[in-house]
Amino acid sequence: MLRNVSVMAARVLRHGVIIYTVTFLFILPIVCYNKTFSFYFKLRDRKQQNxxxxxxxxxxxxxxxxxxxxxxxxxxxxxxxxxxxxxxxxxxxxxxxxxxxxxxxxxxxxxxxxxxxxxxxxxxxxxxxxxxxxxxxxxxxxxxxxxxxxxxxxxxxxxxxxxxxxxxxxxxxxxxxxxxxxxxxxxxxxxxxxxxxxxxxxxxxxxxxxxxxxxxxxxxxxxxxxxxxxxxxxxxxxxxxxxxxxxxxxxxxxxxxxxxxxxxxxxKWQGFAWELRQMTELLVIGIAGGTILTLIYEKIICRPINSVQLRIFVLSLAILYCILVALSINRQNLMMVRRVSPHLYYIRDSPHCxxxxxxxxxxxxxxxxxxxxxxxxxxxxxxxxxxxxxxxxxxxxxxxxxxxxxxxxxxxxxxxxxxxxxxxxxxxxx
CATH class of the missing domain: 3.90.550.10 (Spore Coat Polysaccharide Biosynthesis Protein SpsA; Chain A)
Structure with a gap:
């Protein structure tokens, strides 16, 4: 039983390395190159005057x-x-x-x-x-x-x-x-x-x-x-x-x-920061997205993950993945999804600025x-x-x-x- 879990964990880790590498070294740099405030955003022309x-x-x-x-x-x-x-x-x-x-x-x-x-x-x-x-x-x-x-x-x-x-x-x-x-x-x-x-x-x-x-x-x-x-x-x-x-x-x-x-x-001040509200928002993205990705992963490999330790490992990798993706895209760009409908806009206490x-x-x-x-x-x-x-x-x-x-x-x-x-x-x- 332990051997099967170890083999499965190694497979999960291998899959995780591939997914992380493809996402953060290939997909996101291409998608976010022109996304202002994203981790990958670069100015085509670095001269401020231009x-x-x-x-x-x-x-x-x-x-x-x-x-x-x-x-x-x-x-x-x-x-x-x-x-x-x-x-x-x-x-x-x-x-x-x-x-x-x-x-x-x-x-x-x-x-x-x-x-x-x-x-x-x-x-x-x-x-x-x-x-x-x-x-x-x-x-x-x-x-x-x-x-x-x-x-x-x-x-x-x-x-x-x-x-x-x-x-x-x-x-x-x-x-x-x-x-x-x-x-x-x-x-x-x-x-x-x-x-x-x-x-x-x-x-x-x-x-x-x-x-x-x-x-x-x-x-x-x-x-x-x-x-x-x-x-x-x-x-x-x-x-x-x-x-x-x-x-x-x-x-x-x-x-x-x-x-x-x-x-x-x-x-520029709407990104993720060390504030309780925004940290909670980031954590919710990680947990919700990680749970969905874990279920999708089980479907793709066509077998349920019966081991509690292995399931926690997969879920942790998925949560971390979603949090890193969210941080790379940044909150300003993620909020654009809310523009789809007036129902998705929300209000919060106003800062002075x-x-x-x-x-x-x-x-x-x-x-x-x-x-x-x-x-x-x-x-x-x-x-x-x-x-x-x-x-x-x-x-x-x-x-x-x-x-x-x-x-x-x-x-x-x-x-x-x-x-x-x-x-x-x-x-x-x-």
Whole structure:
């Protein structure tokens, strides 16, 4: 009996060596070569300047596509009856308005971006054009009933209309635009970019709340929404926040404690890490996958494994195999499977970081705005806006969630807070 077990164990080990070798030395290097954040990902061109130039070309092409869209945009698709507070532009600028109070007010915060690096001075970021075009394209595809529940505008917190850049003036022909007047300044302009960002954000959040929408969505002008953005968002709100499943039935939940839902978190920080939640997730992948592989292995060798020790050995090899595969592919790429259906997206407690796309609950916007506009609050590089908001929400004991995977792509290679380009690896598609 022991001899048979030893012979079988040697065979299992031999099979394991073959499977491990083929997987990690041949299959995964080929499959994951272009998968950002995977263990095998390699840049074809290692010169950062060439990589950045490639990303700039991609953005320039996206802007050209957006301009084509606006030339053919059928504004008759949308109701144009409602004018928003503080808006400018002609009748054409009032798209997406309705006579009813919207469920979601979407505001794109647009600030003028300048490229200070002489190497890329030829690039003039027009992210807001791309972001607005995608938003309108997504809304065009939606049914009339859902579309009338959403109102859209651009918020320009930096200048009066006559000093605004051409892109914003162009977009004001299509989307309501709110401009900051000198009388709107709660605080004087400051050279502290982090604090100025806070002042701009507070202004737009305050103006957006005047629509009285149930939710207010703030998009920074470098956050491009996905095509299924509103499908997923409405599903999350309807099944995980406003209502939740209990014993198989959808019941109304108490959402009055909700402060906000973040719709983006940097992919580079979404990988497996030494955190309980992610370690548990990795262990579940290993145990579930390992169990399935063990059963498949028994079927392939056409005999059951009767020895307990041998079964544990096979299962251990299979669990380790699945864990190593998951680590090699990395969590960011594995999460893409969840994009198959809105039902596979999930929410977790939100980290403080990052506000390219945040959905605020109307019930707590006033408190957040008052906090941001308080004279004692100053943001700086060690205390940025996202951390300030997060800590304040924690102090109030409110709920804050993050949806995973992300519902927007962050395309802002050049930031309003930093002079040079960001790490280009963060802007490759997964």
């Amino acid at each position: 990589v950045i130039n490639g990303l700039i070309q991609k953005r320039n092409q996206a802007v050209k596509d957006a301009e084509v869209f606006f030339r053919t945009f059928d504004q008759g698709t949308f109701d144009t009856r409602l004018s928003g507070p503080g808006t400018t532009g002609n009748r054409r600028s009032n798209v997406f308005g309705t006579n009813r109070v919207p469920d979601i007010a979407v505001g794109i915060i647009s600030v003028k971006r300048e490229v200070f690096n002489s190497q890329y001075s030829h690039f003039q970021p027009k992210y807001v054009l791309e972001v607005t075009a995608r938003l309108l394209q997504v809304l065009e595809r939606m049914g009339d009933d859902l579309r009338t529940r959403i109102t859209v505008f651009i918020c320009n917190p930096q200048s009066d209309p006559d000093t605004n850049d051409e892109t914003i003036m162009f977009l004001s022909n299509y989307v309501r635009t709110i401009h900051k007047k000198s009388s709107d300044n709660k605080k004087p302009w400051t050279s502290n970019r982090h604090d100025q960002e806070k002042n701009d954000y507070a202004f737009c959040l305050r103006e957006m709340s005047k629509f009285g929408a149930k939710y207010t969505l703030i998009l920074q002008d470098d956050a491009v929404i996905h095509w299924d953005f509103f499908d997923v968002l409405m599903h999350i709100l309807g099944t995980k926040i406003e209502h939740r499943y209990e014993r198989g039935e959808l019941v109304k939940a108490n959402a009055s404690n909700l402060a906000y839902v973040k719709l983006y978190f940097p992919e 990052c506000i390219p796309a945040v959905l605020y609950s109307q019930g707590h916007i006033r408190d957040i705005v008052q906090y941001l506009e308080s004279p004692d609050l100053t943001c700086h590089s060690n205390f940025p806006l996202d951390v300030a908001i997060g800590q304040y929400v924690d102090k109030l004991g409110l709920d804050a969630f993050l949806i995973e995977p992300n519902l927007v792509d962050h395309i802002g290679l050049f930031s309003t807070l930093h002079r040079g380009p960001k790490d280009p690896a963060s802007f490759f598609e997964i």
